[in-house]
Amino acid sequence: MKFTVMTLFPDMILETAKTSIMGRAMEAGVLSVEAVDIRDYTHNKFRHVDDYPFGGGAGMVIEAAPVYECWQDIVRDKENKPRVVYMTPKGRTFDQQMARELAQEDELILLCGHYEGIDQRALDLIVTDEISIGDYVLTGGELPALVVMDAVARMVEGVLGNSTSAEDESFSGMYLEYPQYTRPRIFEGMEVPEVLLNGNHAAIEEWRLRESMKITLERRPDLIDPERMSAKERKIYAEIVKNHC
Ligand code: ADE
Numbered sequence: 001m002k003f004t005v006m007t008l009f010p011d012m013i014l015e016t017a018k019t020s021i022m023g024r025a026m027e028a029g030v031l032s033v034e035a036v037d038i039r040d041y042t043h044n045k046f047r048h049v050d051d052y053p054f055g056g057g058a059g060m061v062i063e064a065a066p067v068y069e070c071w072q073d074i075v076r077d078k079e080n081k082p083r084v085v086y087m088t089p090k091g092r093t094f095d096q097q098m099a100r101e102l103a104q105e106d107e108l109i110l111l112c113g114h115y116e117g118i119d120q121r122a123l124d125l126i127v128t129d130e131i132s133i134g135d136y137v138l139t140g141g142e143l144p145a146l147v148v149m150d151a152v153a154r155m156v157e158g159v160l161g162n163s164t165s166a167e168d169e170s171f172s173g174m175y176l177e178y179p180q181y182t183r184p185r186i187f188e189g190m191e192v193p194e195v196l197l198n199g200n201h202a203a204i205e206e207w208r209l210r211e212s213m214k215i216t217l218e219r220r221p222d223l224i225d226p227e228r229m230s231a232k233e234r235k236i237y238a239e240i241v242k243n244h245c
Contacts, residue, residue: 001156002032002107003149004082005142006070008049008114010035012142021160022153030158033149036074041066050115059116067111067122074109082107083128085148087141088117091130094148096171098131102148103155110148112141174223175212210236217244 005013013035018026025031039047043065050060075081085108092098102108111118111127133144153159160166181192195207213236216223229237 001030001103001105001153001159003034003110003153004074004107005033005035005110005112005145005149006038006067006074007035007112007142007145008038009112009140009142010037013146016146017149022150025153025156025159028158030156031153036070038062038066038070041069041073053116057116061116062113062118062122064119064122064125067118068125071109071111071122071126078107082109084109084111084126085129085131086111086113086118086123086127087133087144087148088113088130089132089135089137091132093135094131094133094144094151096151099148099151100155102152108152110141110145112145114140174225174228175209175216176220176223178208178211178215206236209233210240213237213240217241 003017007013014033017023017033022031022033026033039049042049049066050062053059053061071084083102083105085102087110131144131148133147138144154166181196185192185197193207195203209232213224213233217240224237226234226237
């Protein structure tokens with residue numbers, strides 16, 4: 001999987017991406033992250049990329065030309081043009097389903113804006129998708145791009161050490177993740193739940209499902225859909241709801 005990020009802050013992307021699991025995947029050759037500086041495509045000696053908005057108003061707007069020329073340079077030799085994802089609070093709200101879908105692509109271009117945005121004509125020419133990472137406004141698209149890259153990368157085969165770990169977590173299914181414990185068995189007088197210690201895998205699985213359902217019901221009842229439950233899930237769910245009332 002290859003990410004090419006169009007940005008005014010390439011170091012912010014590269015420094016962050018090269019640490020942690022994304023960096024390891026880059027070293028292993030499963031992932032590639034490139035950051036292209038939009039400022040390299042200006043034609044003025046001050047390397048200004050922005051100008052005042054037509055019609056007036058606060059802030060500055062990134063000009064169409066450097067963004068468009070930067071994109072042309074990236075796709076010049078590519079037969080299939082990758083999707084271009086513009087990070088903006090106006091976009092569709094990012095979720096696990098979108099991460100899974102984007103992970104099917106071989107290559108993605110992420111476009112980061114700043115100031116009051118980018119001249120609409122550049123967006124109309126190159127952007128295929130617009131993504132928001134939530135209902136709040138950040139100063140730029142770099143952090144959102146890193147969030148999207150991280151979530152997409154971990155869905156790509158070979159990025160996580162263990163291929164099952166991407167699935168067995170909150171938002172992959174219907175429920176938030178159950179609590180996890182590791183050694184020691186007793187910490188500050190608090191014991192690990194007995195069921196996790198006895199090697200009874202069916203009992204462990206049921207305990208985990210029950211804990212997942214409890215925490216989901218408590219924090220994100222909107223994620224629960226009894227219509228999609230198996231018979232076993234429905235039985236446990238009914239017990240939890242009964243105990244809750
Ligand atoms: N740029 C600024 N705020 C953003 C957000 N919430 N999501 C995506 N891009 C952004």
